[in-house]
Every structure is written in structure tokens, then in C-alpha cells.
Amino acid sequence: MKERGKFTGRAGLTGTRIRQRRLDLGIRQSELAKKCGISPAYLNLIEHNKRRIGGRLLLDIARALGIDPALLGSEPDASLMEFLALAAQQHGGAVRGDVEGADDLMARFPGWALVISRQQQRIEALERMVEALGDRLSNDPQLSGILHGMITSAAAIRATAAILAEADGADGADGGLDPAWRARFQRNLDEDAGTLATRARALADYLEEAANIQREPLSHLDQLERFLAAHGWHFPALEGQGGAEPGPGGENLIESLLDTAPDWLAAPARAKARTWLGVIAQDARALPARPFLEAARELHFDPAALAARFGCETGRVMRRLAFVPWDRAPAGSGKAGGTPGQAAGAEAAQGSGASPFGLVICDGGGGMLLQKPVPAFARPGIVSACPRWPLYLAFSRPAQILAREVAFHGNEAMRFRICAIAEPLAPGAVGEDPLLRGTMLIIPPQVAGALPGRAQEPIAPVEVGPGCRICPIEGCPARREPQLLA
Numbered sequence: 001m002k003e004r005g006k007f008t009g010r011a012g013l014t015g016t017r018i019r020q021r022r023l024d025l026g027i028r029q030s031e032l033a034k035k036c037g038i039s040p041a042y043l044n045l046i047e048h049n050k051r052r053i054g055g056r057l058l059l060d061i062a063r064a065l066g067i068d069p070a071l072l073g074s075e076p077d078a079s080l081m082e083f084l085a086l087a088a089q090q091h092g093g094a095v096r097g098d099v100e101g102a103d104d105l106m107a108r109f110p111g112w113a114l115v116i117s118r119q120q121q122r123i124e125a126l127e128r129m130v131e132a133l134g135d136r137l138s139n140d141p142q143l144s145g146i147l148h149g150m151i152t153s154a155a156a157i158r159a160t161a162a163i164l165a166e167a168d169g170a171d172g173a174d175g176g177l178d179p180a181w182r183a184r185f186q187r188n189l190d191e192d193a194g195t196l197a198t199r200a201r202a203l204a205d206y207l208e209e210a211a212n213i214q215r216e217p218l219s220h221l222d223q224l225e226r227f228l229a230a231h232g233w234h235f236p237a238l239e240g241q242g243g244a245e246p247g248p249g250g251e252n253l254i255e256s257l258l259d260t261a262p263d264w265l266a267a268p269a270r271a272k273a274r275t276w277l278g279v280i281a282q283d284a285r286a287l288p289a290r291p292f293l294e295a296a297r298e299l300h301f302d303p304a305a306l307a308a309r310f311g312c313e314t315g316r317v318m319r320r321l322a323f324v325p326w327d328r329a330p331a332g333s334g335k336a337g338g339t340p341g342q343a344a345g346a347e348a349a350q351g352s353g354a355s356p357f358g359l360v361i362c363d364g365g366g367g368m369l370l371q372k373p374v375p376a377f378a379r380p381g382i383v384s385a386c387p388r389w390p391l392y393l394a395f396s397r398p399a400q401i402l403a404r405e406v407a408f409h410g411n412e413a414m415r416f417r418i419c420a421i422a423e424p425l426a427p428g429a430v431g432e433d434p435l436l437r438g439t440m441l442i443i444p445p446q447v448a449g450a451l452p453g454r455a456q457e458p459i460a461p462v463e464v465g466p467g468c469r470i471c472p473i474e475g476c477p478a479r480r481e482p483q484l485l486a
Contacts, residue, residue: 014058017072019047021065035064146203153196160189221368223269224276227261232354233323233372238281239289254278276370280323286312287320296321303419303441304401314401314421315361315439322359322372322441358442360391364422364435374444377416378408378466386464386471387478391440394420398436407461409473415461417443 022032033043036057045051053061062069164185167177237253254277258270265273287310299305301321307314358374366385373379385391390404404418419441424434465471468481 014053014072015047015049015051018053018061018065021067021072022047025065027065032061032064036060143203143206146199146206150196150199150203153192153199156192157189157196160185160192164189220266220269220272221371223265224272225371225373227265227269227273228276228372230262231257232325234325234354235277235280238277239284254281279319283316283319283323286310286316289320289324292320293324293326303421313423315423315437318359318419318421318439318441319361322355322357325354356444358444360385360389360440360442362391362438364395364437366392369437374416374442376414377442377444386466386468387480388462388464388476389440390418390420390462391438394422394438394440395436398422398424398434405461406464409463409465409471415445419443 022029029043029047030040033040036043037060038057042051046053058072059069062072065072164177164182167182235257237257254274257277258265258273261270261273292306292310295309296306299309303314303317303321306317306321310317356374357372358377359370359372360368360379361370362368362385368385371379379385390402390406394400394402400421402418402420404420405415406418407415420438422436422438425437426435463473465473465476468479469483471479471483473479
């Protein structure tokens with residue numbers, strides 16, 4: 001916000017940079033003003049960010065200070081600021097509570113700020129690559145097929161070589177093996193060796209390709225997630241006009257959406273998408289977007305209060321919170337407090353009013369049914385998730401909402417608020433055990449104040465990890481696979 005006679009925020013960093021550079025060089029303010037042909041009073045206003053600067057004057061000041069004008073006049077890139085803040089939260093130690101100091105760092109030491117930001121981006125990229133490769137090593141059917149073929153070829157070579165060695169005898173003498181059969185075994189040996197070499201090359205090519213995390217979807221769950229993400233996790237056609245009225249959600253409408261799906265959406269994933277589009281349409285009819293979000297803001301996005309207000313399942317409320325964009329309701333609607341993320345700039349960070357909430361849905365056996373990811377929250381690809389997720393604890397307390405804070409090992413400062421519940425799919429018959437479905441709403445740190453803080457939670461967050469193969473937690477009693485990097 002601009003105040004009278006003063007420019008604050010990122011727009012005011014130029015003056016701070018000029019002053020810091022001048023002090024570092026030991027130049028007096030009057031001396032620099034004289035070199036640039038301006039009065040010391042005017043330079044003082046510039047250095048205190050009370051006057052904008054640009055053009056010829058910026059070039060003159062940069063020349064007098066011996067610095068690139070771009071380092072004085074350019075405003076910090078929003079993505080760089082974001083990664084600086086993330087680095088402070090994850091690895092900053094004593095500076096975790098001084099995230100706002102990123103602006104000052106960019107002003108005083110732009111070069112070092114750029115280095116830190118790029119390192120954080122590299123760490124994020126490497127973590128995603130490790131997760132993707134670990135998932136592939138465990139579950140990728142293509143990799144499994146290549147390795148199985150290599151083992152088969154190696155076994156055939158060994159068997160053929162053993163026959164020839166036994167026929168030749170221990171002393172190398174001719175064991176009486178018919179020449180025609182010997183030639184056939186040698187030909188088989190040569191063919192199997194060629195096959196093994198071909199499969200080894202295929203493995204090398206595959207591993208090089210696997211390093212690219214922007215890969216074709218592998219599992220049906222992966223395909224479903226990419227299809228929904230391509231639509232922004234929201235289908236206005238199923239919402240009705242402007243999202244104000246519930247849409248029809250008819251089969252023809254759903255089929256028309258599936259007709260536009262990419263070729264990689266295989267038949268099983270297409271069937272899953274058809275099912276979930278039907279669920280989304282039912283949710284839209286039960287909870288129309290505009291009144292739902294107005295109530296959500298009024299009730300501070302509390303799933304339990306919303307479920308009571310609309311008389312529906314808590315899981316349905318969680319799905320709507322994760323899927324309906326926040327801009328579907330007037331920005332000023334609701335009572336005091338507004339959107340929970342306004343103070344932290346959550347909506348601005350998301351862009352286009354998209355919901356910042358993540359979602360995970362699984363069945364009673366722990367199998368993943370649907371995942372909407374959120375940044376920095378490690379999630380499983382094909383394998384089951386961390387057994388320590390509150391989602392699984394909810395199955396021991398059906399129909400009870402669990403509220404927890406979780407943090408990933410080594411990143412305790414980045415806490416996520418979790419709401420989880422296990423609910424029956426349908427009323428069960430007498431004497432029949434109900435089928436439960438678990439739903440977990442993931443609230444990122446920037447909107448962690450979305451829910452009331454009255455839940456009884458442990459002081460320390462629940463420490464969780466990604467898949468067991470790449471989880472660094474030592475001595476975890478829930479581990480079911482050895483560490484890949486142990």
C-alpha cells in the first residue's frame with residue numbers, strides 16, 4: 001500500500017539498495033549527491049524510499065556507486081521472494097520467525113538472495129525427483145517388465161552355459177554332445193546374450209527418461225489426478241450458471257467432458273473419472289457454490305459447522321472446500337474475518353481464486369481413491385501413503401472428525417493443518433459391517449488459521465514422511481519397506 005510521501009513494500013527497495021551500497025563504500029551522502037548533480041536533501045528522500053527513481057538519474061547513481069543499474073532498480077521477482085520465504089521456513093533455524101526480512105535481504109544483498117533462492121528451487125526439484133524415482137522403483141510396471149526380462153535372459157544364458165560346461169566335462173574333454181545340438185546351444189547362447197544387451201540398453205534409456213518428472217501418467221490414479229488438475233479441479237458445467245445454482249450433472253454432460261480427455265486417459269482411469277464427475281455433480285446439487293462459500297467464510301471454513309449447517313456428510317463438505325474456487329462467492333461476503341487466508345495472502349498466492357486446500361480420499365484398506373495435492377506436502381504416487389497420516393487413524397474412530405497438525409521429518413517449521421474423518425458409504429443392514437471411506441482435508445500453512453483452534457491437539461506436530469522407501473525417519477515402528485537410500 002502506498003502512504004503519503006512514502007513508497008513501501010517492494011517498490012521502495014531501490015532507495016534501500018542505494019543507501020546500503022553507499023554505506024558499504026564509505027561514501028558520504030553529500031559526496032554522492034554532488035557526483036550525481038542533485039541536492040543531499042533529495043538524495044536523502046530517495047534513500048528513504050520517499051521518491052521514486054529511474055531513467056538517467058538511476059544510471060548516474062549506479063555509475064557513481066560502481067554497480068550494475070539492474071541491481072539497484074529492478075524489483076525482486078515474486079517467485080524469488082517465495083522461495084526465500086520457503087527456505088527460511090524449512091532451513092532457516094533462527095530466522096524462521098523473520099520471513100519478512102526477505103525483502104531486506106533482497107535489498108541489501110541481491111546476489112546472495114538470488115543464490116539462496118536458486119538453491120531452494122534446486123532442493124525442491126531434487127526432492128520431487130527422488131519421490132518420483134522412488135515411486136517408479138517400487139511400482140512402475142514398465143520398469144518391472146524390463147527387469148523381469150533381464151532376469152529371464154540371464155537365467156537362460158546361465159542354463160545354456162551350464163549344459164555346455166557339463167557336456168564338455170570337468171577336464172574339458174569332449175563329452176559326446178552331438179555337434180548339431182552343440183551348435184544349437186551356442187546359437188541360443190548368442191541370441192540370449194543379444195536379448196540381454198538390448199534389455200540393458202532399454203533399462204539405461206528408461207532410467208534417463210525417468211529423471212524427467214514431467215512423465216506420462218503411469219497409474220490409473222495418476223491419470224485421474226492429471227485429468228482433474230487439467231480442469232483446475234473444478235467443472236463449471238456441473239455447477240450451473242456462474243456456480244450460483246446446482247447443475248444437472250446428467251450422464252450426457254459427463255460424457256461430453258470425457259470426450260475431451262487426452263489419449264493417455266486409459267479406460268480404467270476414464271471409468272474412475274466418470275464416477276468422480278458424478279460425485280462432483282451430486283456435491284454441486286447438495287451444496288451450491290455461492291451459498292456454500294458464503295457460509296464457509298461466515299463459519300471460518302469449519303467442516304463440522306458447515307456439515308451441521310447444510311445437514312450433509314462432512315466428507316462432502318471437505319470435497320467442496322477443496323474443489324470450489326474461492327472466487328465463486330462475493331469477496332466481501334460473510335461475517336468478520338473474511339477468507340482465512342487474506343491476512344497471509346493465500347488467495348493471491350493461489351491465483352484466480354483457486355481453493356488452496358488439498359484433499360486425500362481412501363478406502364478402508366488404505367488404497368488411494370483420489371488425491372488433490374498441495375505444494376510442499378509430500379504425497380504417494382502409486383504406493384500407499386505414510387501410515388502415520390491422521391487419515392488412517394480416523395478409521396479407528398468412525399464419524400469423528402480428527403484435527404491435527406502434521407510436519408514432514410526435517411521440516412517441522414512447515415506445519416499443515418489436517419482434518420480427517422471416516423464415514424460409511426451407505427447405511428448398512430442389521431448385522432452387516434459398513435464400508436467406510438476416509439477423507440482428509442489438507443490446509444497449508446498460509447491458511448492454517450482457517451479452522452477454529454478449539455480442537456484438542458498435541459503440542460508437537462505429528463511427524464510424518466513420504467513413502468517408506470524415501471522416508472528418513474529412523475526407527476519408525478510403522479515402516480513397512482526398507483529405506484532406498486539407507
